Amino acid sequence: MAKKKKKQPQSKPWCWYCEREFDDEKVLITHQRAKHFKCPQCNKKMNTTGGLSIHYAQVHKETLRSVPNAIEGRDTVDIEIFGMEGVPHEDLIAHQAGYSAANPPMPKRIRIDPGINQELTPEQLKEQLARHQAYVKGQAPAPAPVPPPPAPYGAYYGAPPPMPMGPPGPGMPPYQPPYHSPMGGYPGGPMGPPPHSPYGYPGAPPMHAGGGYPPAPGLGSGPSTAAVSATASPTPSAASSMPPPSTTAASVSASSEHATPTLPPPSAPRPPAVTSVGPVLVYDDNAVSVEEKRASLPQYRYIESN
Amino acid sequence: MNQPPKDFEVSQPPTDGITELSFSPVADFLGVSSWDNQVRIYEVQPDGSTVGKAMYAHEAPVLCCAWSKDGSKLASGGADKAARLYDLQSGQAQQIGQHDGPIRSMRWVDTPGQPILATGGWDKMLKYWDCRQPNPIASTQLPERCYAMDALYPMLVVGCADRHILIYNLNNPTTPFKSTQSPLKWQTRCVSCFPAGNGFALGSIEGRVAIQYVEEKDASGNFSFKCHRDSSQVYSVNAISFHPVHGTFSTAGSDGTFNFWDKDSKQRLKMFPTVGAPITATTFNRNGTIFAYAVGYDWSKGHQSAPATPKNQIFLHAAKEEDVKQRAPKKR
Numbered sequence: 105m106a107k108k109k110k111k112q113p114q115s116k117p118w119c120w121y122c123e124r125e126f127d128d129e130k131v132l133i134t135h136q137r138a139k140h141f142k143c144p145q146c147n148k149k150m151n152t153t154g155g156l157s158i159h160y161a162q163v164h165k166e167t168l169r170s171v172p173n174a175i176e177g178r179d180t181v182d183i184e185i186f187g188m189e190g191v192p193h194e195d196l197i198a199h200q201a202g203y204s205a206a207n208p209p210m211p212k213r214i215r216i217d218p219g220i221n222q223e224l225t226p227e228q229l230k231e232q233l234a235r236h237q238a239y240v241k242g243q244a245p246a247p248a249p250v251p252p253p254p255a256p257y258g259a260y261y262g263a264p265p266p267m268p269m270g271p272p273g274p275g276m277p278p279y280q281p282p283y284h285s286p287m288g289g290y291p292g293g294p295m296g297p298p299p300h301s302p303y304g305y306p307g308a309p310p311m312h313a314g315g316g317y318p319p320a321p322g323l324g325s326g327p328s329t330a331a332v333s334a335t336a337s338p339t340p341s342a343a344s345s346m347p348p349p350s351t352t353a354a355s356v357s358a359s360s361e362h363a364t365p366t367l368p369p370p371s372a373p374r375p376p377a378v379t380s381v382g383p384v385l386v387y388d389d390n391a392v393s394v395e396e397k398r399a400s401l402p403q404y405r406y407i408e409s410n
Numbered sequence: 411m412n413q414p415p416k417d418f419e420v421s422q423p424p425t426d427g428i429t430e431l432s433f434s435p436v437a438d439f440l441g442v443s444s445w446d447n448q449v450r451i452y453e454v455q456p457d458g459s460t461v462g463k464a465m466y467a468h469e470a471p472v473l474c475c476a477w478s479k480d481g482s483k484l485a486s487g488g489a490d491k492a493a494r495l496y497d498l499q500s501g502q503a504q505q506i507g508q509h510d511g512p513i514r515s516m517r518w519v520d521t522p523g524q525p526i527l528a529t530g531g532w533d534k535m536l537k538y539w540d541c542r543q544p545n546p547i548a549s550t551q552l553p554e555r556c557y558a559m560d561a562l563y564p565m566l567v568v569g570c571a572d573r574h575i576l577i578y579n580l581n582n583p584t585t586p587f588k589s590t591q592s593p594l595k596w597q598t599r600c601v602s603c604f605p606a607g608n609g610f611a612l613g614s615i616e617g618r619v620a621i622q623y624v625e626e627k628d629a630s631g632n633f634s635f636k637c638h639r640d641s642s643q644v645y646s647v648n649a650i651s652f653h654p655v656h657g658t659f660s661t662a663g664s665d666g667t668f669n670f671w672d673k674d675s676k677q678r679l680k681m682f683p684t685v686g687a688p689i690t691a692t693t694f695n696r697n698g699t700i701f702a703y704a705v706g707y708d709w710s711k712g713h714q715s716a717p718a719t720p721k722n723q724i725f726l727h728a729a730k731e732e733d734v735k736q737r738a739p740k741k742r
Contacts (some may be wrong), residue, residue: 135721146678153669166685255637315596383644386664387615387710390597393557394530394709395429399489399512401469404445406470406512 119176120191133187139173153181153267243250418458420702420724424450426482428704428722430474433695436481439463439498440693440702442724443472449496449503454700458726466496467502467515474515478525483541484581485527486637487513493529495541507539507546515568517561519580528583530556530568534578538583550584552576560610562603565624567610569598575612577624593620593634603672604651613647615710619661623675633676645712649692651701653734662689662703663709670729672736681735698734701727731739 117132118125121140126132141150145164150156153171160168168180184190200410398404424444426697430442438454449472461561472490474542479485485506487493493507507513511533519538520526526547527539532555537546553571561567566578592598596616603610609623620634638645638661645664650669652659662668667683671677688708696703707721
């Protein structure tokens with residue numbers, strides 16, 4: 105034996121708060137500091153929830169009730185977790201189990217397979233092949249379990265008996281994602297950049313919008329300063345200031361602007377934009393201001409005297 | 411621990427919601443416009459107490475008010491479509507302007523010596539008045555209803571419905587210098603110019619503030635940030651006021667909190683716990699030592715949610731130097 109195999113698939117370091125996996129513990133700790141131990145108010149990063157709740161109480165005079173960005177049930181502030189330290193034992197086991205289920209120790213099995221395969225008699229092989237062909241044609245909805253000798257995965261596919269060594273892939277059970285998806289509620293989640301800066305204020309400027317408007321043509325010495333008329337409608341200059349998409353900032357803003365039409369339905373204006381449960385706008389009527397609504401009420405309505 | 415800030419409460423406040431607060435540029439006189447059709451002027455004493463100084467009426471809710479540059483007059487505009495001017499000396503109010511719809515916002519845009527009042531209304535008009543003649547000295551069509559405006563000579567920024575933003579150079583007051591869309595995706599709620607005069611801040615109903623520079627060369631400094639929201643609800647940013655000395659600014663929202671920010675170091679300088687009801691208007695006094703804020707239901711949850719016994723209060727917060735001074739950027 106040349107190499108010693110790993111006894112079982114070792115799970116990567118993972119974050120207890122959001123069930124996300126990391127290649128290495130250093131990254132995990134950075135993630136936890138940035139995601140879960142960061143003060144939502146002032147973005148100060150702490151090392152543990154304890155530190156965060158003390159900071160919250162002392163600096164902001166409020167009690168921290170949940171860990172930011174944590175999945176449900178994992179947002180307690182009572183457990184001190186740093187990297188992989190402090191993770192409750194049962195969760196560690198559960199995660200390990202989940203990990204093993206999602207990534208069964210395939211290589212090992214397949215290694216064993218050849219040996220077993222060779223014990224199949226030609227008859228059995230033929231039978232399996234026939235069954236497989238039937239299955240492929242869609243006649244047999246579910247293949248019956250394979251008889252006596254332990255059914256190697258490869259057999260379903262009528263792989264030539266000697267060596268299903270080639271691609272071990274096809275023999276695997278239906279594809280499963282390598283880790284369970286982090287139970288909803290984490291849209292910007294593990295993949296892809298969140299569409300909006302997840303950080304409060306000082307995050308990277310999320311949109312440099314409205315950046316480069318080219319100067320309106322007739323600035324300063326415009327045509328008619330004293331022209332007291334509504335004919336000086338802003339439309340022409342508005343139109344003329346649109347075309348040259350001068351800077352990148354401008355084009356970025358333009359595209360982001362295009363994403364939302366002027367009056368998005370109040371229900372789901374930007375689906376994955378905001379945080380987990382989707383905060384609700386207290387006032388979401390984009391077309392009319394609160395003052396207009398209020399002013400239309402009988403007690404405020406203006407009745408012209410003349 | 412969670413006590414409201416110990417701020418001075420203005421005695422004899424308006425009996426209905428407060429729409430705008432304005433401090434005189436020359437004295438600690440606070441002008442207050444209200445849904446109860448009245449405009450009130452309070453004098454703030456050095457000890458923080460207030461004395462009612464004057465009051466005059468519109469025929470409908472008053473939506474805005476603004477002190478003239480010399481502090482001798484207070485202008486106001488309201489749902490009665492009229493702009494009125496109160497002379498502090500004579501104690502008389504007279505109508506100086508007229509729109510075809512309620513006047514939502516107004517600012518003095520004059521060069522020293524020649525008072526000119528700009529008014530914006532829901533009739534989609536922007537009008538300029540010299541307070542002497544019944545007709546505007548200039549007027550121009552806005553693309554939409556005016557929701558907010560702020561001016562710092564020679565710049566006038568008008569925020570309209572449908573996210574239109576118009577920037578006027580007051581040397582050419584009828585043609586927008588720039589006509590653009592708000593970088594925020596939701597309705598514009600308030601506009602406030604930087605004291606440096608090179609840009610402005612916008613607040614939207616979706617708890618977000620955009621910092622915008624006017625000149626293209628500064629456009630890389632544009633950004634926006636979220637505020638006035640909790641895990642489940644997003645409140646509107648009702649008011650933004652810049653500190654006249656330090657160039658920092660306040661935001662106040664329907665969530666009943668106000669914060670002080672520094673846009674240059676992108677930091678929150680100070681946050682305050684909720685005052686229990688929405689903050690509808692804010693302003694700093696002329697030297698930035700007093701921060702006035704109005705508390706009362708802002709209608710953001712509709713008529714049904716209006717409290718049975720509406721409370722309308724004005725508080726004067728003594729702005730601490732360290733809370734409003736610019737800060738060096740934080741290491742991140």
